[in-house]
Amino acid sequence: MSDATRFETLAVHGGEPRPARDRSVVFPIYQGTVYEIEPGGGVDYIRYSNTPTQTYVQDKLAALEGAEAAVVTASGMAAIATALSSVLGGGDRLIVAGNLYGGTHALLAEEARRIGWGVDFVDADDPAAWEAALRPETKAVYVESITNPLVRVGDLAGLARFAREHGLTSIIDNTFPTPVLFRPHTVGYDLVCHSATKALNGHSDLVAGVVTGSAERIERVRHQLMLFGGSLDPNAAFLLSRGLKTLALRVRAQNENALALARFLEEHEAIADVHYPGLASHPDHERAAALFDGFGSMLAFRPAGGLDAAERLLRTLRIPYPAASLGGVESLMTRPAISSHAKMTAEERAAAGIGDDLIRFSTGIEAAEDLIADFAQALGD
Numbered sequence: 417m418s419d420a421t422r423f424e425t426l427a428v429h430g431g432e433p434r435p436a437r438d439r440s441v442v443f444p445i446y447q448g449t450v451y452e453i454e455p456g457g458g459v460d461y462i463r464y465s466n467t468p469t470q471t472y473v474q475d476k477l478a479a480l481e482g483a484e485a486a487v488v489t490a491s492g493m494a495a496i497a498t499a500l501s502s503v504l505g506g507g508d509r510l511i512v513a514g515n516l517y518g519g520t521h522a523l524l525a526e527e528a529r530r531i532g533w534g535v536d537f538v539d540a541d542d543p544a545a546w547e548a549a550l551r552p553e554t555k556a557v558y559v560e561s562i563t564n565p566l567v568r569v570g571d572l573a574g575l576a577r578f579a580r581e582h583g584l585t586s587i588i589d590n591t592f593p594t595p596v597l598f599r600p601h602t603v604g605y606d607l608v609c610h611s612a613t614k615a616l617n618g619h620s621d622l623v624a625g626v627v628t629g630s631a632e633r634i635e636r637v638r639h640q641l642m643l644f645g646g647s648l649d650p651n652a653a654f655l656l657s658r659g660l661k662t663l664a665l666r667v668r669a670q671n672e673n674a675l676a677l678a679r680f681l682e683e684h685e686a687i688a689d690v691h692y693p694g695l696a697s698h699p700d701h702e703r704a705a706a707l708f709d710g711f712g713s714m715l716a717f718r719p720a721g722g723l724d725a726a727e728r729l730l731r732t733l734r735i736p737y738p739a740a741s742l743g744g745v746e747s748l749m750t751r752p753a754i755s756s757h758a759k760m761t762a763e764e765r766a767a768a769g770i771g772d773d774l775i776r777f778s779t780g781i782e783a784a785e786d787l788i789a790d791f792a793q794a795l796g797d
């Protein structure tokens with residue numbers, strides 16, 4: 417393609433060959449599992465993630481994250497587990513800063529011990545704690561750019577610097593902001609992981625993941641992926657590439673809707689509190705404003721009337737679906753206490769600030785006026 421570097425152009429044209437394959441404006445789905453070996457060439461095989469449609473979407477994703485290379489995976493968890501296994505061996509340790517997505521938490525708090533990885537959980541805002549967790553076996557740091565469900569933003573730039581100073585690999589889950597809002601490689605992260613199931617695809621109709629980084633690091637991730645086998649099917653890779661073309665438009669619309677909704681809810685007397693990094697009242701507002709080009713699609717809030725009011729609200733809203741997951745074109749809402757954080761005890765949830773009455777909202781691309789009107793009717797205005 418041309419040497420354009422703006423995000424919107426890369427989302428549409430990144431990764432595509434010119435002249436187009438078979439003169440097709442849309443990159444074709446190469447569903448085949450294996451390709452003829454060229455003289456001196458290697459094996460192109462579906463599990464090696466190097467067949468044409470896989471390569472196309474990988475090149476597009478690398479362009480969007482501003483990375484040399486990318487590898488797509490069968491899910492977000494496959495991306496995270498494979499990225500970690502490319503860096504950590506038995507006996508190595510990982511520093512985890514801040515709260516984690518439920519699946520990643522279970523992997524690192526439970527499975528890691530069986531694999532032989534040591535994990536040190538620390539505050540994402542406390543450099544003294546990172547320093548104190550350092551041991552000779554420490555190989556990497558791991559963080560999420562925006563946490564779930566309280567949408568906190570840790571000292572992301574500081575953590576990447578800390579990793580660099582101590583020769584550790586820095587790994588970040590950038591699912592919530594997407595590269596539209598934040599490109600972690602620009603502040604020094606070595607490996608960026610995504611659940612592409614969420615906003616990257618954006619239509620709640622496929623499961624996929626991606627890891628981006630330097631060509632050398634991604635080659636190591638790809639090697640692990642070949643052996644553990646979590647490769648992405650080309651048909652899903654095609655659907656993901658289609659979703660990506662509208663990523664910038666969708667994420668901007670979601671940001672605007674989420675900000676409008678957060679402001680409406682913050683003013684509403686039936687709402688006790690609202691968590692959204694775009695609000696001046698959010699503890700990480702200034703940091704998010706400095707790091708991100710927007711504040712994302714995710715917000716959380718508590719109705720003033722406690723759990724009964726929260727359940728009533730979930731029943732009476734007409735537009736959003738009560739469903740887990742996030743980042744799609746449709747608004748979704750859940751109570752983390754019975755979904756993403758159901759495995760924690762009530763005490764653990766309370767300590768993490770996740771009350772039973774907290775509602776998490778993934779804002780879609782519907783009209784903001786309609787979402788606000790729906791809340792107004794549900795809150796009895």
Ligand SMILES: *Cc1c(COP(=O)(O)O)cnc(C)c1O
Binds near residue numbers: 592623
């Ligand atoms: C959904 C999610 C994952 C896991 O992704 P899957 O595609 O469901 O495997 C990881 N991290 C975050 C932040 C997520 O939201």
